[in-house]
Amino acid sequence: MGKEECKTMLDALNKVTACYRHLVIALGSTSDSQNLREELKRTRKKAQELAVANRTKLTALLKDKTISKEDRSEYERLWVLFSSSMELLEVDMKRSLELGQNFPLKVPTRHLIQTGMTGSTTTVAARAISVQNIKYEADSNIDTVDLGDLQAEISQVSQMMEEMEMKVQVAPWAVEAKQEAGAELKSSMSVGNSSVGVISICEEEPKEHESGGSRDAGFASICAVVIFFVIVTVAVVLGYLVINMS
């Protein structure tokens, strides 16, 4: 059914947009490298393909006058999702162009900002283009060559968005979202574990506010204290026995 197809394609586009943003954030920092530029290029290509496919499908569905009212409102909702995704993608592409120009890689003295990120972004890119392992096959001057392609692609995307707005008559503000506030908390995946076990050093919680971060910290320290005391008592008992025996 058209709706299900659309939804899967939109989910894929959403995933690629998120990964692309993640990769662009790493530009100019210490995790920037040839590989990152190549990953950006391939993620972009994938995003373009998905965008074109989505657009064709959605335009066809919305132009159809015989659909029911609920169907139409659902398609309009999907359309709003699609256009928001494209907006984010366009902004990220423009920013990656600017950052790519400001931080060239093939210069004698590279001045990459020491942000503290040292790992590679391979896994993120692999997730974006849905492969297990990425093989890097680009030439060494990808950072300059790619910028020309990037400019062309940015203008393509802007053109596509303009066409979209002209051809499809959807009022984005009239669409009602299905999710209510706080819907993300009801998700089945436990993403909250990313900071558990680590003291949340990023947060300085004000003293009146006992939040999850310090709760985790308290829990960890209580565990440590308990274990310490157990070991100390065991040592004391053993020592007592040894003294008694001798």
Next chain:
Amino acid sequence: MTINPLAKGSWHREQMLGFRKMEKVIVAMQDPDMGMKMRNQRLLITVIPHAMTGVFRLVWFLTEGLHLGAMLVRYGYIYPLKEPRSLVLQADESPYRFQTPYFWTSTRWPASELDYAIYLAKKNIRKQGELMEYEKERYNVLHKRINHTWDFVVMQAREQLRASKQRRKADRIVLECQEQAYWLVNRPPVRLLVLCYKTVLSCVIETCRRALGRNRVKSSICLEGFVKYSEQYQMHDPIMQGCLPSNPWISDDTAHWTMNAEIVPAPTRLRVERWSFSFMELLSDVMGRREFMTYLEKEFSEENLRFWEACEDIRHGESSKITEKVEEVYKNFLAPGAAHWVNIDSKTMDKTLEGIKHPHRFVMDDAQMHIYFLMKKDSYPRYIKSDLYKNMLAKAIVPQETKKRLNSHFPSPAQAVTQATKEDRRVKQAGQTGTNTAGGSHV
């Protein structure tokens, strides 16, 4: 901060220059020879590199003061690790870290509401709903405001978290810190917000107050005036009415300009009619002014017009001659018992005499205005009704419209050139036939 768009544009440009400068300093600080002490930050089991200390000292050394250093932290180019919410450059050895270029403050990519909503949703998921009070408020406000894309916000938040799970723990922590620092700069918590609001609001109140004090004319009234003006001047407009004798740009005949020169023996009728429209029209036309002077001489009040002319001369004349001109005007027109004493009321006279002690270009303005209005209310209407003016009007000529000659029609220079070549050819042919006939007759 004014509403004036030009001023706002230049403020933006100054801001951009400031940001460029800060970016240069940041890139310069990456140089290993700079002497920035890089330590590792230890958090239980995770180790994160690139925590710097001694930023205060280095910035003081690099730049001409600490202003730039404070700006670096305030605009988020460097963020503190110990107390993330206090965006000041501490003088001690507290650690800082550089912000990734994507999150640098820039006027080209301002922080958008959609991004902020995604960030709050991510934080909500990570903290299982334990957001700070101001963040909760903003979350609810955003939920109402961009409700139509809320599905996208939730989807994107989940995906971004899944993407970040693919990285090492150390990098994940750095990412969280970076994002948090970025949003602390761009969406500061309430305390700072109140201060910002106060300054913004006071500027807005000032502008509104000034706007209220301005003079306003209802558009119905000023449009009526405009319509009257257009009706009055329609007959005098060469584009609307056509100009007599003919438009010099089209017919190459300069009669129109010669007839309307500054001084002519006989002015055109339209010109004389215009003198009756307003006093300023009369005064700005040289001939009109002369006629008016003749009339005033008859009435023995020509000193008013002479005084006005002298004041105009001071206002528009050379700066070096102002003092002597003012002296002369005083001697001739204002001194008690002067030869051409003008009648000005006592208050204006006192003010002018005070001003004469320190003469400048506009010292005579009040007196001049007084005399101008005197003439306008008194002498001018009488002049328009007088015989002198009526005779002038009767004597004025109405130029004849030149009839279009049949073959001397030159609408464009190209055709004029072709006409000229045609003429030459005709002349040559005539010459040839002439010689032929001459030759023929000779024979």
